[in-house]
Amino acid sequence: MLPQPALLRFQREIYHKSPSASWPVPDLMSWVLDARNLDAAWDRVQSNDGSKTPGLDGATAAGIRPRVQAWLGQLNADLRRGAYRPTRPRWVDVPKEPGSAKTRRLGILTIRDRVVHAAVKQVLEPILEPVFSPDSYGFRPGRSVPGALDQVTRQLAGDGAGSLPFQYAWRTDVRNCFDTIDHDVLFQRLGRCTSDEKALQLIRCLAQAGGECRGWLWFRRWVGLVQGSALSPLLCNFYLDPLDQALAELGRRTGGGVRAFRYADDLLVVARNRFLAHRAQVCARRKLGGLRQELSVSKSSLQRVTEGFEWLGVRIVPRPNRWTGRLEFAYVVPDPKVLRMLQRIDEMTVPPSARLDAGVFDLGRWLASLNEQLRDWWQAYLYADNAEDVFRALDQRAHDRVGELLHHVTGKRRGVLIREHSARLPRGFTSWEAGGVKLTVLSSLAPRRPRCLVGRPAWM
Numbered sequence: 001m002l003p004q005p006a007l008l009r010f011q012r013e014i015y016h017k018s019p020s021a022s023w024p025v026p027d028l029m030s031w032v033l034d035a036r037n038l039d040a041a042w043d044r045v046q047s048n049d050g051s052k053t054p055g056l057d058g059a060t061a062a063g064i065r066p067r068v069q070a071w072l073g074q075l076n077a078d079l080r081r082g083a084y085r086p087t088r089p090r091w092v093d094v095p096k097e098p099g100s101a102k103t104r105r106l107g108i109l110t111i112r113d114r115v116v117h118a119a120v121k122q123v124l125e126p127i128l129e130p131v132f133s134p135d136s137y138g139f140r141p142g143r144s145v146p147g148a149l150d151q152v153t154r155q156l157a158g159d160g161a162g163s164l165p166f167q168y169a170w171r172t173d174v175r176n177c178f179d180t181i182d183h184d185v186l187f188q189r190l191g192r193c194t195s196d197e198k199a200l201q202l203i204r205c206l207a208q209a210g211g212e213c214r215g216w217l218w219f220r221r222w223v224g225l226v227q228g229s230a231l232s233p234l235l236c237n238f239y240l241d242p243l244d245q246a247l248a249e250l251g252r253r254t255g256g257g258v259r260a261f262r263y264a265d266d267l268l269v270v271a272r273n274r275f276l277a278h279r280a281q282v283c284a285r286r287k288l289g290g291l292r293q294e295l296s297v298s299k300s301s302l303q304r305v306t307e308g309f310e311w312l313g314v315r316i317v318p319r320p321n322r323w324t325g326r327l328e329f330a331y332v333v334p335d336p337k338v339l340r341m342l343q344r345i346d347e348m349t350v351p352p353s354a355r356l357d358a359g360v361f362d363l364g365r366w367l368a369s370l371n372e373q374l375r376d377w378w379q380a381y382l383y384a385d386n387a388e389d390v391f392r393a394l395d396q397r398a399h400d401r402v403g404e405l406l407h408h409v410t411g412k413r414r415g416v417l418i419r420e421h422s423a424r425l426p427r428g429f430t431s432w433e434a435g436g437v438k439l440t441v442l443s444s445l446a447p448r449r450p451r452c453l454v455g456r457p458a459w460m
Contacts, residue, residue: 006039007122010122011126012460025127025196026196032079038072039046045118055089056087057087075112083117102410107210107226132238133248138233142454145380147454152316153331168276175295178225186207227254233264242291243291254279277302313333314384316331319331330384332385333381333384338393351408352409399439405435
């Protein structure tokens with residue numbers, strides 16, 4: 001039995017046995033310890049590209065794989081008797097954008113902790129996911145950046161019969177969202193979902209291992225979730241769900257005059273007029289204040305929708321429909337974003353340094369990593385109006401840089417490289433190949449637009 005179908009059946013079982021009407025769920029730990037769950041968590045971790053990156057203990061998935069059943073058995077036993085203790089993450093600061101001085105702090109967990117984070121996430125997801133707002137899109141099954149943008153452009157256009165339903169757009173984000181999630185607030189809300197103290201204590205230990213203690217001796221509290229964990233995005237969505245519900249209630253009270261969309265910590269509110277936009281701002285600040293968080297002032301902006309505005313890395317703009325002439329909305333990838341993507345390709349194709357012997361440089365693994373980044377961009381921006389031009393620019397830069405890297409690593413002339421490393425792709429495209437891996441050419445991927453870009457999890 002393949003792990004993925006087994007996981008879907010396991011999550012479907014949890015979904016049917018724990019509807020929100022029967023909260024708090026009494027027994028969560030038995031599901032966490034279920035062999036199907038731990039096996040699926042291990043499969044998720046070991047198949048991830050990051051499985052080759054060790055945490056503080058130096059262990060990798062490859063070193064554990066030959067003895068994985070005994071290893072999982074020991075982990076199960078430690079969790080069952082309460083002897084499991086998570087390890088502090090290995091912290092790494094990475095630029096938020098290529099070339100940017102601002103950094104994001106990522107935590108690299110041990111393989112053991114990654115499996116536990118994934119196991120807890122797989123159990124909590126079918127319990128929490130059904131109660132989340134339909135206008136929350138980040139890090140949820142069946143949802144994505146294209147789905148969020150599709151819903152926004154549809155809502156802005158309305159039914160196309162009259163004037164635009166929304167005149168103003170307010171975009172902002174939660175300042176240092178993951179780093180400021182308050183554990184007391186989080187676990188007060190989690191306590192309403194489950195009465196299993198062992199499970200709550202396990203989740204608290206995982207959160208504290210990646211958080212920090214703030215305050216004074218007589219007033220101390222834990223805050224923060226580690227970025228880089230499979231569990232953190234789910235807990236973040238759960239933590240910010242009251243914000244979604246408050247803005248949805250404001251929309252109902254104003255007769256649909258306000259609509260809010262959230263992707264992780266990025267918030268977009270569209271309003272019928274400026275007054276309602278300001279009401280939404282006040283509502284969001286008040287609700288986040290109760291969650292001990294605040295909005296980012298520097299990233300907040302209020303604009304008329306007819307002037308266009310940026311959200312999730314694209315610029316949403318009005319345009320006349322080519323057939324009816326009525327105003328509708330679409331989005332384009334702005335030039336600064338394209339330049340940052342090109343810069344990211346340059347960073348990922350830097351030749352190995354003198355400290356890394358070119359003879360042991362794994363071209364196949366490196367190409368697979370580059371392909372993953374290219375396909376992430378393809379998935380995110382496939383439906384942009386200028387997607388064809390953007391993908392053509394990315395393909396050209398990736399092809400040139402990979403050719404230069406192959407020449408640097410192998411020392412062979414271009415003609416030899418073409419004979420030995422050229423590969424044919426569908427639709428008449430050619431690319432580079434090394435280590436059995438072909439460089440993805442985004443322009444060669446046939447676009448397929450599903451009827452609906454927002455779906456439900458397979459287990460619902």
